[in-house]
Every structure is written in C-alpha cells, then in structure tokens.
Amino acid sequence: MNNISRRTFLALGCCAAGAALCSPLASTAKAAVLDTAEVNRLFAELGAKKKAPAALDAWINDPAAQKIAPYQAFDNVWQVGIAWVSSWAIKTSEGWGLIDTTHEPYVDFLIENLHTVGIAPDDVRLVLMTHGHFDHVGGYYRLKPLLKKARFVMTERGWNEAFRYSNESMGTAKEWKMLEEKDVVARDGDRLRCGDAVFTVLETPGHTWGTASYMYDVRRGDKTYRAVTVGGQGLNAIEGPDQVRAYMKSMDRLSEDSLNIEVDLTAHPFSNGLADKIPALRSLKPSDPHPLINRAAYVARLKKLNEGAAERLKLELAKNAG
Numbered sequence: 001m002n003n004i005s006r007r008t009f010l011a012l013g014c015c016a017a018g019a020a021l022c023s024p025l026a027s028t029a030k031a032a033v034l035d036t037a038e039v040n041r042l043f044a045e046l047g048a049k050k051k052a053p054a055a056l057d058a059w060i061n062d063p064a065a066q067k068i069a070p071y072q073a074f075d076n077v078w079q080v081g082i083a084w085v086s087s088w089a090i091k092t093s094e095g096w097g098l099i100d101t102t103h104e105p106y107v108d109f110l111i112e113n114l115h116t117v118g119i120a121p122d123d124v125r126l127v128l129m130t131h132g133h134f135d136h137v138g139g140y141y142r143l144k145p146l147l148k149k150a151r152f153v154m155t156e157r158g159w160n161e162a163f164r165y166s167n168e169s170m171g172t173a174k175e176w177k178m179l180e181e182k183d184v185v186a187r188d189g190d191r192l193r194c195g196d197a198v199f200t201v202l203e204t205p206g207h208t209w210g211t212a213s214y215m216y217d218v219r220r221g222d223k224t225y226r227a228v229t230v231g232g233q234g235l236n237a238i239e240g241p242d243q244v245r246a247y248m249k250s251m252d253r254l255s256e257d258s259l260n261i262e263v264d265l266t267a268h269p270f271s272n273g274l275a276d277k278i279p280a281l282r283s284l285k286p287s288d289p290h291p292l293i294n295r296a297a298y299v300a301r302l303k304k305l306n307e308g309a310a311e312r313l314k315l316e317l318a319k320n321a322g
Contacts, residue, residue, distance in 0.1 A: 034059050039084070039270040043234075060084060066106055070113040071282050073265065073292060074218040076197075077227075080113035082106050083275070085135045086267050088229060089117065090216060094195030095125035095149070099214060099229050100267060103138025104176065110139060111146070122149050126194045128186075129154040130231030130267055131211040132162030134169070134176045141177040152183040153192065155203055157210030159185065186212060204254060206247025206309075207232025213254065218263055221286060225293055227263035230254060233271060233305055241316040248309045251302045262295040272301055 034042070034055065042056035059065050066082040073079055073088075081087030081102050087110055088099040096119050102110045114124070124147045129137050137154070140162075144152060154162070159182045166178035186192070188203035200215040211231040218227045233251075238244055254261065269275040277291045284290070 033065065036270045036273060036275050039275075043270075046236075063106070063109075067109050068278075070117050071278055073281055074220055074225075074227075074263075076219050077265070078113075078117050079269075080110055080117060080119075082109055084268060084270065086229070086265070086269055086274075087113075088265055089114065089119060089124075090197060090199075090218075092125075092195035092197035095123045097126040097128060097194050097197060097199060097216075098124050098147075098150070099128045099265075100130055100136045101127065101139030101143050103135045104142070107139040107142045110143075121147050124150045126150060126192060126199070127152045128192070128199060128212075128214050128229075129158065129162075130213065130229065131155075131208045132158050132160070132165055133208065133232070133237075134165065136231075136267065137162045137178065138176050141179050144179055144183075153186050153201075154182075154184075155187070155201075155210045155212045156185050157205075158208070158212060159210070161208055161210045188212075202228075202253070204231055204250035206243060206250045207234055208237055209243065209246070211250075213250075215259065215261065218265075220290060220293075225262045226260050227265050228254065228259075228261045229265045229267055231267065235309060235312050238312065238316065241313055241320060244309055244313040244316055248306050248313070251306045251309070255299050255302045260295075261298060263292050264294075264298040264301070265292070272298075 039056070039059070042053045045053050046056060066084060068083050070078050070080045076091040078089045079086055080089045080098075081100070085102050086100065087102050090097040090099070101107070114121075127143065127147065127150050129140065129152060131137075132154070140152060143150075162178050163180050166176055169175045186201045188201060190201040192199045192201065197216060202213045202215060204211050204213045213228055213230045215226065215228045217224045219225075235244070235247065238247075264272050264274075266272045266274055269278070274292070280291050
C-alpha cells in the first residue's frame, strides 16, 4: 500500500492508535487471527508511518475476522459490534441506548447482533456517537432510517467533523457516506435520560476536537457501577500542540476521583485488553470476580496514555519551532 496524504488519512476517520484503512471487502483468503498485542503493535506502526501494515489492513477488511457474536458484559449491557469496534447496547426501562454505529460494510453484523440479543429496531431509543470518524459513525447512514424511534447524538464539532471527513472521502477508494443532517447536538455535562438510565456527556477533545465520552451506570446483581465509554484515545489525527494539550486535559478529567469511574467499556476492544477478556465474560458466573470492574487499571491506563501524549507534545512543539 502506498503512503497516503494527510488529507486522505484524516478523511479515512482514523482511530485508536492509528487509522483503520478500511477498503471495500474483497474475496481474499481469510486474514490470520491477530492477538491483542499484535493489533496494538500494528496500529502503532500505522500511526507512526501513515502506512497501513498489510496484516492490519487484511484483518480489518476480513468479514470472518470482524464478525463476532454478541456477549453480555453486565446485566444491562451487551456488546453488539464487531471485533475491532465496539457498539455497546444498554438496556433501560424504556428501550435501549446504543453507543456508536460501527461502519460499512459491517453494519449488517451489528443489526444481526441486535436481533440475536432480542433488540428490535423500535426498541432502540438513543444512539450516542462518540466522534466523527468513519468507524464510529459510518453506520449512521444505514441506521437512521431503520431505527425510527431513536435519537442520534453527537457534539456540534463531532457532527461537523463527520460531515467533513465523509466529504473528503468522496471519490477516493475509501469513500464512506454520512447523512448530512444533525439530529441531537450534545454539550458537555448534558444528562440524557432514557427510561431509568442517565447518560452523561463529557466533551473530551483530543483524539478529535469533537470527541465526546459517555458515562452511565452498569449493573451486576444488586450492585451498580459507574462506567464510561471513552470516545477516542489515539493521537493519529493531531493537528498541533494545542490538540495534544487538550487530549492530556481530557485524560486527566476522565481520571478524576469525583467521577468514580470503575468500568472501562472501551470503543476499541484491543485498546485496553478487553478482547482478551471476552471468553471469561461469556462464561462468567455470579460468584466470579468481574474482570471489567477495576478502577485502578483504568486510571493507570489513562496515566500511561498521557505519558505518551507528553512525548508527542515535545515532537509537535519541535515541529513548530522548526
């Protein structure tokens, strides 16, 4: 794969540790199964070189590798997305909330997973989108007409970035569609109610300027825990030192004791080791310790991310000085 321009790189809606260079599915041999460490290594390579490693490109574009059965993470939470992009379904007393839409050509996998869990299209009442990269909002084009009772939510900057990235992709091999109509515009601190559930909007710019994270409660038995889906934690779409500073401030905010976040329901299962915990979640018994309730690990991960961001800030400042 040839090197790509920065404009095309951003238009692709890159994420996590780098950009996913998703191309139309081809009838190639099944990609090799990649473990979490290898996926993270390949994304780091992509972010550094702006060039997709062949193994990563093959893995992302292999339907057999990306299709996974839904699994229950908590009494009120299911993961209904694909292997590399989460879509969290949260049950409320008045239907379901959904976080992120995945992207084409895998939206059919998400729809199938919803059906498997027993979630009908009219059961989805709220779709919270974290930011405007294709892997998180690329399904909006398909899902908006299908989920007729749902409101779709994103920040003002998130909506505008999604429109921009989609428009920039037109006419390229990585073209993706975005309905150019805003539904609900969220702001920092908004508390979005759906039945007995409340989703708190935290604007956390850095990954993109329009990135938001969503905080909500998850249940296990008679206990409730505070969870978050962090909108984005990669540094691949950085436009200068101010954005890196915003990123570091956002990670610090998400670590605050006042939020008391104990559960990290990541937007990318490989980013925090969640992918490796799926077998344990599928066989979890009520008496077992829950593998996702771990505030200390969550805070440590954010701290490590900010250590990397501090190094990136030095590079951005040096670039500007030059």
